[in-house]
Amino acid sequence: MNQRRVSKAIQIGSVTVGGNSPIVVQSMTKTDTRDVMSTIDQIKELEDYSCELVRVAVPDVESAQAIHAIKKSISIPLIADIHFDYRLALMALEAGADGLRLNPGNIGEPEKVQTIALAAKERNVPIRIGVNAGSLPKPTKSGLTIAQQMVEAALKQIRLLESLDFDLIKVSLKAFDVPTTIEAYQDIAQKIPYSLHIGITEAGPPRTGIIRSTVGISTLLYLGIGDTIRVSLTAHPREEVIAGYEILKSLNLRQHGPILVSCPSCGRAEVDIVRLAGEVEEQLSKVNKPIKVAVMGCVVNGPGEAKDADIGIACGKGKAVLFKKGKKIGVIKEKDFVEVLMREVEKL
Ligand code: SF4
Numbered sequence: 274m275n276q277r278r279v280s281k282a283i284q285i286g287s288v289t290v291g292g293n294s295p296i297v298v299q300s301m302t303k304t305d306t307r308d309v310m311s312t313i314d315q316i317k318e319l320e321d322y323s324c325e326l327v328r329v330a331v332p333d334v335e336s337a338q339a340i341h342a343i344k345k346s347i348s349i350p351l352i353a354d355i356h357f358d359y360r361l362a363l364m365a366l367e368a369g370a371d372g373l374r375l376n377p378g379n380i381g382e383p384e385k386v387q388t389i390a391l392a393a394k395e396r397n398v399p400i401r402i403g404v405n406a407g408s409l410p411k412p413t414k415s416g417l418t419i420a421q422q423m424v425e426a427a428l429k430q431i432r433l434l435e436s437l438d439f440d441l442i443k444v445s446l447k448a449f450d451v452p453t454t455i456e457a458y459q460d461i462a463q464k465i466p467y468s469l470h471i472g473i474t475e476a477g478p479p480r481t482g483i484i485r486s487t488v489g490i491s492t493l494l495y496l497g498i499g500d501t502i503r504v505s506l507t508a509h510p511r512e513e514v515i516a517g518y519e520i521l522k523s524l525n526l527r528q529h530g531p532i533l534v535s536c537p538s539c540g541r542a543e544v545d546i547v548r549l550a551g552e553v554e555e556q557l558s559k560v561n562k563p564i565k566v567a568v569m570g571c572v573v574n575g576p577g578e579a580k581d582a583d584i585g586i587a588c589g590k591g592k593a594v595l596f597k598k599g600k601k602i603g604v605i606k607e608k609d610f611v612e613v614l615m616r617e618v619e620k621l
Contacts, residue, residue: 274524275497280468283399283441286350286371288325290399290443290501291468296494296526297501298517299326299470300510301354306336306343313346315510320349323529324514326501328352328374337364344369352401359385366392372443374401377430378408386430390439399441402430404457405474406448419448420456424464431465442467443501447474451489458498468500475505482506483516494524528563531618534578534585535568542570543590544607552611557618564621566614567596584617586610 282292290297300319304311306329316327331337331353344351352372353365357379365373366389373393380386393400404423412422423446434442444467446457454473462469473489476482486504493499504516521527535550536542550568557566567585569575575587579596586593586605593610595603597617605613 274495277497278462278469280500281440281442281466283443283468284397285326285352285399288350290326290470294500296499296521297325298323298514298521299328299352299501299503300324300513300517301328301330301503301505303510306330306339307333309339309342312339312343316343316347316349316351319510319514320347322511322514323518324349324510326350326352326372328354328372328503330354331361331365332356334361334364337361337368340365340368340370354403355380357381359389362389363392366396366398370398372399372401374403375430376403376405376408377426378405378410383433386433387437390434390437393441394437394439397441399443400434400439401443401445401470402427402434403445403470404447406450406453407474418453418456419450420446420453420460423448423453423457424460427461428464431467440467443470444468445470445472447472447505449473449475449485451485451492454489455492455496458493459496462498469498470501470503471499472503472505478507479512479516482508483512486516487520490520491524494520494526531557531560531562532565533557533568534565534582536570536574536578538570541573542588544570544588544593544610546570546588549588549610553614556611556615560618562618562621564618566618568614583621584614586614 280291282289302315304315350371353370354374355362356376404427409422410426427444448454471493473486476485502517504513506513518529538546565582567579567582569578569587579585579587580599585596591607
């Protein structure tokens, strides 16, 4: 795994993105931002899942103004997502947004971006240049690949901000196509010092979207690229946060909550491992400790994996051996598997 690229850290409210800080997990609300109560409820739920930054869509004046009330009831920093109308960015700043996301493909004249940058600078609010392959500005020359066009669009905006002495910059270059996204990020990572927000755009519903996002995001992280991640899913945003942490945990980049090791089950299993692992996963979703729990179906790999975990069971016919930190601590009956396992988890 490559060493993480060193980026210039920025501060979004209380959260540091880039530099040596942990890779930040973020999401976006799916409520109508004007519906303040629903938006607050969704953000509070995201906070319960340890989401660290939240973005809200700001398509109109009322949404921009709603930020003021939303901010009063939430604890994590809020980023306003702006398209087309630069005045909405100014209003969002006025309402207390901790960060802005602008799409260089649709904000228009440089003067408008400049106006936003000056207002953001006054408040020390970072701006993400969020390039999307689906809404690229016209390229300056023909023959550029989509990835190259994305980099070109981002660089143009970055240079504009830099010319105003504005460097609270974060950049994203998202496409649905994974190789295009990777190519674009690899290219820009060498050209700018700023932090990178990574993700695969419009990745789809969870079953396919998590895989597509994971392939793209993990490849980049493995290459040392990425300071904050968003898994875009056609699903409740809590699924995005859960998936984000699972990606980071899989690469040992962050510890967050339990890791469940469970065997896939096979003809040797004498208990219903699929059901059992599902029940344990459900129970563990309420636990917030960075522990490793193993649920194994038989004695072939079972004891080995279960021993490697903080707590684990290796099942046999009607009973299982219980392991804790590598030591066998007892034998439990099938009807007690989940209860005993969770009791031991509590004790850890
Ligand atoms: S641990 Fe046992 S039951 Fe589970 S997949 Fe391996 S051999 Fe099959």
